[in-house]
Amino acid sequence: QQRAAVTRAQIVRGAAEMFDKSGFEGASLVEILEAAGMTKGALYFHFRSKEDLARHIIAEQHRISIAAVQAIAAQEASAIEQIVMLCH
Helix, strand or coil, rough: HHHHHHHHHHHHHHHHHHHHHHHHHHHHHHHHHHHHHHCHHHHHHCCCHHHHHHHHHHHHHHHHHHHHHHHHHHCCCHHHHHHHHHHH
């Protein structure tokens, strides 16, 4: 459902912000939920634990990175231009 997808995205965004700011160990669930504007029930509906949430974020970032590499590799640019694009 659309509402569930929005809730999940908000939780992921809030967790990513807190992991970036405080690291995995330093980011508490309370801080993550405050950043996301969500409840503990919403978090546990979508994720089993803070570690499960972190693994989801890592997998999503990996997916985004691979898609970017594939998009750049598909362009007709020299190797050096592709490297520059990857750095940006």
